[in-house]
Amino acid sequence: MNKALTSLNTFFLILLFLSLIFSMFSVPNLDIDETQSIKVNFYELIQQDDILFDSPAPTTPMKKETKKTSAINEKTNIDETAIISRFNINKLDVKNEITKIKLSKEREGVLRVSAIIQERISSIWIKPNSLSESLIAKVLINLAPSGEILNFNLIEPSSNTSFNESILTAMNKMTFFEEVLSLERNLFEKNFRNFNLVFKSSGEIE
């Protein structure tokens, strides 16, 4: 019996290991804050870098201060040293991140649409006040290729009813994410057919 348990455990450990390796190579992983050391802030992306989304590559070289967001923006001339000195992080890390970002061309499109979706939800979600507890809730969304929201489900509700209610209310206000129309079909299928929105009450969730 004991033996059986141990072998079962080993089996699961191996499974865990494999799954971890698998997850490393899976492409559309956007949990940038967790797996990578540069935190991409979609909110800033939208506000300052209209160039990224609307116009083709900038004709005049951008001479502004390198921010975390523009690391993605100016793919061609990333000022690594500036980033390193600014955030004081491991040089190797930064290089790795940047090459990763450079490598995935698809990523930009996904990032762009994600950022817009994030901004649109942020603009209608009326967050309940003064929640000193750290809450987190997950909504699963099914989209049609047209961008229409076919279905949404609060798959992982928080412990706080008014927090959950506020999310449902906001989701009810949304009908379309037409932004996905700009994506290639396979990118849409891979990323936006089903995706999660993770609502957080504060930025300090451990």
Next chain:
Amino acid sequence: MRRLFMEPIGIFILAMICQVYSCAANVSDSVERMQYASVAGEEYLQGDKLDTNLDDKVFFEFDKSSLDAEDKNLLEQYLPLIKKAKIVRLEGHCDERGTREYNLALGERRALEVRDFLIVKGVSGKKIRVVSFGEEKPLKSASNENAWAENRRVEISLY
């Protein structure tokens, strides 16, 4: 088995010691009370205030209660009069910045600083009365550096 008995007994003894100790603390508080209750007596308010032609205020820095050379100089000039007076009343004040209760304590601190200086100079501590009004009684009601500087003061009155 023995341990089972000893433990409650030990706890009981500890509890008794605590009891005695807290009683003692209570007694000492009541002693303090007798000592200072008389300060509240306002007999000096009935007496006539003595007029002096000297400046009767010393001033302080923000959130400070120390006397500078100028203040000490002024108090030195005052000394002969103070020694003659029956009662010396020291009233501490603050400017409006910061919190009210803290300022109440700070005003008291300032008045005490003056009292201690006077005692060192030979004035009997028994005739000195100290009171603080914190930021409740400003001389100037404006909110600027000049008004604040004038409000951070200890007023000296003799009876």
Next chain:
Amino acid sequence: MIRSLSLLFFLVSNSIFSILEIEILKGSDNLSKVAFVPFGIESGIEGNYGSQISKNIEKNMLLFGEFENLAVNEMLSYPSSENDFYYRDWKVLGVDYSVIGKINSVNALGNLNISYSLFNINRRIKILEGEIVGREDNIEGISKIISNRIYEEITGLRGIFDTKLAYVINSDADTYQMCISDIDGKNEQILFTSKAPIMSPDWSPDRKKIAYVSFENGLAEIFIQDLQSGERDSIQALGMTNSAPVWSPDGRSLALVVSFSGNPDIFLYSINNKRLIRLTNHYGIDTEPSWSPDSKKIIFTSDRSGSPQLYEINTKSKRKKRLTKDGNYNARGRYFPDGKSIFFVHGNDGNFQIATKKLSSRYIETLTSTSLDESPTISPNGNIIIYATKDGSNGYLGGITLDGKSRFSLPVKNGSVREPAWSPLLN
């Protein structure tokens, strides 16, 4: 075992079918828009109670700037029961919630029977339905109860429209008044008038008494006044200065400051047997105590480090802990009702502003932007802070919701208003 299995499953499922996740942290700066439809009235009943009640509810709900309203003349319909209620009428106007109601009957004793409902327009559901019976001469009271229910349903927080505010008015150089009023400023009552300063009002937890400091006898002395009878009692001056009284959550003792021989320290004063227990003993200034909601700890200001900073002390073990480190002026701390955060006066470049800090983090967040802010007091539901500030030489009360969306100031009084103290909830 099962636990570890399920954990494994979670990990595996997470990575193999890795799914795009978009994090939403920021909420909208907009307020929820609420339509307060004039209440209907059963035919045959006289009087205009209907519109009175809905107007009162509207006024209450808008009091702290937490909601936006829809003007009555912009409404497309005026339903008073669910049968006449159409979501699309409100959806097109961008309304988030609608309140409707009806006066069903008045009996011979003057008792009104009122029903009311609240709808979430976006979700197309009725989220609240209630019925209330009250006297026709107490329309205000009825409205407050309905407002509380609606507020609670929308926000998930306790309604605070039947709370009160205590404050001190200094109308001229020699007149000080201890006052209380309803939270909307109505029904002001003067408890005590004096020629000497009055300070530091604090409500007893049962809302029946107020403790405050009065200088009427020439120096700081603590009084407890009964609101019903108006009777005042000095708690017998001890030492040189008595100040900063605050009631314990159980109402049986006060934390206060006694200065024996000029050294202010924090004491506990038991109201029944009038015994003093010393909590702090330091040559520095220790003042401005306040209880944690679980009454195990007391926060206080001390200048033992050279500048005023906040500390907390365990009332049993007397173990002390420093709470603030940044800045050279952090004073008069109070706990949030959940006990997890504190709010206080923070000095910053010569400005004194209201700030908050989570006990678990080091970061201080400044809430207000005026320069002489003090005496913050929090609503019992932990959502609004009212504080005293100054405009020229005149003191007035300002307020802010903790999400920072709404800033407001309370109606101007005849004189300088200061030291607001928000009453507890009626239980």
